[in-house]
Amino acid sequence: MWAGRVIITAVNRKWAREAANKMTGFATSIIACGCEAGIEGDLAETPDGRPGASVLVFAYSKDLLARHLVDRIGQCVLTCPTTACFSGLSATEQVAVGSQLRFFGDTFQVSKVIGGKRYWRIPVMEGEFLVEEKFGVQRAVGGGNLLILGSDSGVTLQAAELAVEAMRRVPGVILPFPGGMVRSGSKVGSRYKFLRASTNDAFCPSLRGLVPTALPEGVNSVMEIVMDGLEVQPIEQATRLGIHAACIPGIRRISAGNYGGNLGKFKIYLHKVLGKAVLP
Amino acid sequence: MTTLTIRAQPQAPLEAEVITPDNFTGRSAAEIAALPAMHGNERVSLGDFFEIDGDGSTGITLNGDLSKVKKIGASMTLGSIQVHGDAGMHLGAAMRGGEINVFGNAGDWAGAEMTGGKIHVRGNAGHGLGGAYRGSRYGMNRGLIAVEGSAGNEVGAAMRRGLIVVKQNAGDFAGAFMVAGTIIICGKLGIRAGAGLLRGTIVALQPAELLPTYRYDCTCHPGFLSLLFKELRNQGVSAPDEYGSGRFRRYSGDFNRMGKGEILVYDQR
Numbered sequence: 257m258w259a260g261r262v263i264i265t266a267v268n269r270k271w272a273r274e275a276a277n278k279m280t281g282f283a284t285s286i287i288a289c290g291c292e293a294g295i296e297g298d299l300a301e302t303p304d305g306r307p308g309a310s311v312l313v314f315a316y317s318k319d320l321l322a323r324h325l326v327d328r329i330g331q332c333v334l335t336c337p338t339t340a341c342f343s344g345l346s347a348t349e350q351v352a353v354g355s356q357l358r359f360f361g362d363t364f365q366v367s368k369v370i371g372g373k374r375y376w377r378i379p380v381m382e383g384e385f386l387v388e389e390k391f392g393v394q395r396a397v398g399g400g401n402l403l404i405l406g407s408d409s410g411v412t413l414q415a416a417e418l419a420v421e422a423m424r425r426v427p428g429v430i431l432p433f434p435g436g437m438v439r440s441g442s443k444v445g446s447r448y449k450f451l452r453a454s455t456n457d458a459f460c461p462s463l464r465g466l467v468p469t470a471l472p473e474g475v476n477s478v479m480e481i482v483m484d485g486l487e488v489q490p491i492e493q494a495t496r497l498g499i500h501a502a503c504i505p506g507i508r509r510i511s512a513g514n515y516g517g518n519l520g521k522f523k524i525y526l527h528k529v530l531g532k533a534v535l536p
Numbered sequence: 537m538t539t540l541t542i543r544a545q546p547q548a549p550l551e552a553e554v555i556t557p558d559n560f561t562g563r564s565a566a567e568i569a570a571l572p573a574m575h576g577n578e579r580v581s582l583g584d585f586f587e588i589d590g591d592g593s594t595g596i597t598l599n600g601d602l603s604k605v606k607k608i609g610a611s612m613t614l615g616s617i618q619v620h621g622d623a624g625m626h627l628g629a630a631m632r633g634g635e636i637n638v639f640g641n642a643g644d645w646a647g648a649e650m651t652g653g654k655i656h657v658r659g660n661a662g663h664g665l666g667g668a669y670r671g672s673r674y675g676m677n678r679g680l681i682a683v684e685g686s687a688g689n690e691v692g693a694a695m696r697r698g699l700i701v702v703k704q705n706a707g708d709f710a711g712a713f714m715v716a717g718t719i720i721i722c723g724k725l726g727i728r729a730g731a732g733l734l735r736g737t738i739v740a741l742q743p744a745e746l747l748p749t750y751r752y753d754c755t756c757h758p759g760f761l762s763l764l765f766k767e768l769r770n771q772g773v774s775a776p777d778e779y780g781s782g783r784f785r786r787y788s789g790d791f792n793r794m795g796k797g798e799i800l801v802y803d804q805r
Contacts, residue, residue, distance in 0.1 A: 303763060303766075304759060304762040304763055304766075305762050305766065305780070305781075306762075340759050364796075366735070366737075366796075366798075368718065368737075368760050368763075368764070369678075369697060370699075370760065370763045370764055370767050371763075371767040371770065375760060375763065377758075377759075377760055383756050383757065384756065384758060384759060386759040386760055386763075
């Protein structure tokens with residue numbers, strides 16, 4: 257998994273958030289969306305001193321990430337009033353973003369090298385779009401997850417909301433699904449040959465009598481929280497905070513999908529995470 | 537730190553391009569004193585004009601009136617030079633790296649055709665600042681020149697890349713035949729600025745009289761200026777915050793050529 261951090265600035269927080277929201281739309285699952293993206297948070301300090309938001313984007317490969325960055329910045333940030341866009345990672349690996357988007361300027365674009373970095377000024381109807389030529393990217397961790405198993409859908413949703421609120425405080429982590437959670441966790445494959453992923457029947461309460469279930473007695477609803485992070489440590493930290501926050505009356509179990517241990521090279525054991533010290 | 541203090545004023549210009557950290561590094565004071573220079577048409581040694589005290593490090597301090605000493609730091613690639621007094625012509629010409637600080641004035645052609653590094657002049661600078669020598673295709677090509685005072689004619693003439701900031705006034709033909717890069721003039725901009733300019737940006741913070749070959753485009757907030765002023769502050773050059781987010785009148789030109797350059801004039805309304 258590769259990741260990039262995009263800093264979006266605008267005349268005020270409303271427009272920075274607007275661009276960030278658009279840019280992270282339809283980016284919940286890498287399987288169907290091509291990338292996963294989320295808003296990391298608002299920024300007090302930005303390259304041009306204006307209000308800003310930080311977005312993390314994750315994709316399978318460096319090339320795919322570059323393509324998604326260009327597409328999403330081009331369609332969602334360039335188009336948004338007053339915005340400018342900068343790389344938020346000073347990684348040694350870089351991908352071309354501004355140097356691709358500049359062609360929208362139809363030969364009227366202008367570059368400026370400031371502090372050793374090249375920026376492109378692209379003339380647009382509203383004024384000018386400023387974008388950094390190259391964006392730092394790095395290897396990252398995707399697919400961290402928590403399963404919250406509750407006695408009913410109300411309490412499970414409440415626990416998941418509390419967990420999301422706590423987990424979103426960790427920098428370097430995003431929760432790409434709606435409201436930070438997913439009610440329709442999937443398993444790999446399907447009874448339909450054309451489908452790569454399908455409902456995680458072992459965790460579906462309504463299928464308890466039909467399939468080998470993974471649900472303990474008394475569980476009637478399950479919510480999953482999926483995390484992507486720039487490093488494994490922030491994901492561990494978010495997992496730890498999420499577990500603590502989700503432990504409310506009515507929650508019967510907190511688990512995680514390990515997909516046979518084959519999802520990736522990182523393995524986060526919930527009991528071990530709970531024993532780890534809090535990161536600064 | 538190697539310290540050179542002038543003890544005898546040259547009668548003719550002293551061409552001392554050997555005064556660079558590249559030449560001084562690893563040399564003793566005696567070896568530095570023996571380095572050659574030209575006094576008019578006469579070959580001399582640095583020791584004939586300077587009291588030298590040094591350890592051969594990459595830092596050089598020059599003391600005294602050096603307005604007749606030419607080519608200080610010319611073609612240097614590293615280290616730093618501090619000039620406590622006035623510096624002569626061609627200061628840091630063709631330099632590729634390192635830093636020169638002048639706590640006085642600099643003569644003509646300071647930073648001419650430089651390709652990297654930084655020159656910071658606390659006083660005034662002469663003509664041809666960061667410019668191209670006669671017959672050369674390009675002037676300054678990367679790097680930063682900051683002048684706290686005023687500069688003469690042809691600031692950044694034919695410059696290719698880089699940034700020049702003049703905190704007070706600039707003479708005529710600033711940015712003439714500029715190819716790219718940025719020039720900021722905080723005071724009065726002389727006449728015929730940007731004549732023959734191909735690309736690049738001239739920023740005028742005071743009202744300016746422009747050539748008729750420039751056309752008014754719009755009044756705008758150029759976003760890159762806030763980055764530029766922030767970078768200046770990072771480089772130790774004070775820059776007023778209000779201009780970074782201010783309104784500028786944008787003029788395209790020079791339409792005698794491509795017309796792809798711009799002059800941004802601060803809108804004081």
